[in-house]
Amino acid sequence: MSQSSSNTKTLVLSEKAQIFAALGDETRLKLVTRLADGEAHSITQLAEGFPLTRQAITKHLRVLEGVGLVHSVKTGRESQFQLDPKPMDDLKVYIAEVSKRWDDHLDRLKNFLESSD
Amino acid sequence: MSQSSSNTKTLVLSEKAQIFAALGDETRLKLVTRLADGEAHSITQLAEGFPLTRQAITKHLRVLEGVGLVHSVKTGRESQFQLDPKPMDDLKVYIAEVSKRWDDHLDRLKNFLESSD
DNA sequence: TGTTTATGCAACAAGTTAGTTGCATAACGA
DNA sequence: TCGTTATGCAACTAACTTGTTGCATAAACA
Numbered sequence A, B: 001m002s003q004s005s006s007n008t009k010t011l012v013l014s015e016k017a018q019i020f021a022a023l024g025d026e027t028r029l030k031l032v033t034r035l036a037d038g039e040a041h042s043i044t045q046l047a048e049g050f051p052l053t054r055q056a057i058t059k060h061l062r063v064l065e066g067v068g069l070v071h072s073v074k075t076g077r078e079s080q081f082q083l084d085p086k087p088m089d090d091l092k093v094y095i096a097e098v099s100k101r102w103d104d105h106l107d108r109l110k111n112f113l114e115s116s117d
Numbered sequence C: 001t002g003t004t005t006a007t008g009c010a011a012c013a014a015g016t017t018a019g020t021t022g023c024a025t026a027a028c029g030a
Numbered sequence D: 001t002c003g004t005t006a007t008g009c010a011a012c013t014a015a016c017t018t019g020t021t022g023c024a025t026a027a028a029c030a
Helices: A013-023 A026-035 A043-047 A054-066 A086-115 B013-023 B026-035 B043-047 B054-066 B086-115
Strands: A070-075 A078-083 B070-075 B078-083
Touching: A013 A026, A013 A054, A013 A086, A013 B013, A013 B026, A026 A043, A026 A054, A026 A070, A026 A078, A026 B013, A043 A054, A043 A078, A054 A070, A086 B086, B013 B026, B013 B054, B013 B086, B026 B043, B026 B054, B026 B070, B026 B078, B043 B054, B043 B078, B054 B070
Parallel strands: none
Antiparallel strands: A070 A078, B070 B078
């Protein structure tokens, strides 16, 4: 099984960068925030309140879909989008790892300073 | 005190998007990962191992610096860069909020299904 | 069936990003 | 002081991103 096709293994760095990049746009971050209610929303619904065309919102949704942050189900003539929180959890794990290494560094520094008293 | 100058208040969405965007590049994510050791590194040190020029790495470091993910201290002729984990913690908080709302949705769904047994 | 509503697709423009090269400056060290 | 090392600044290019408009399609519905 390849790393990228697994749902449990650690993502490679480039995949994490893509998820970060997908969230690195204010419009997309607002869409994610709105979809965090857990409900499915149509494109027209999601586009309401943005000073952008429906097509622009569609493009943003496709970017989010591309990294697995949302998925869409077509019901009749509507595309219902829903959040998939898994990629955000992967980012949380990455951030936690970086924070841990940083904290370990602070501990080493603290021990060094205490041992030289 | 304005929201953006505070060190404790919640960031506005556009600031979060900028931090996500800063991490949304594989080269910058590698730099952050390398700097997670807590040590300060010069630009030349950080550029080693990348198939890029020193100037390209410098630009990436300035992007990270722009959102507060790193800071540099000039010692002699060297610029020493060091990680600042605070912005990543802000992202962790954002992700946790989205996850919580998502979990609340699942709970409501579960309760609804159980009540209709 | 004819109209309205929801979406998809494609082409285009403008702005941003990521990278390069060339040159300048300034600190180290023999 | 002179050569080497570390960095900064500016101009330029290529590619990508973000947004638009116009048109096509397909479902809902009176």
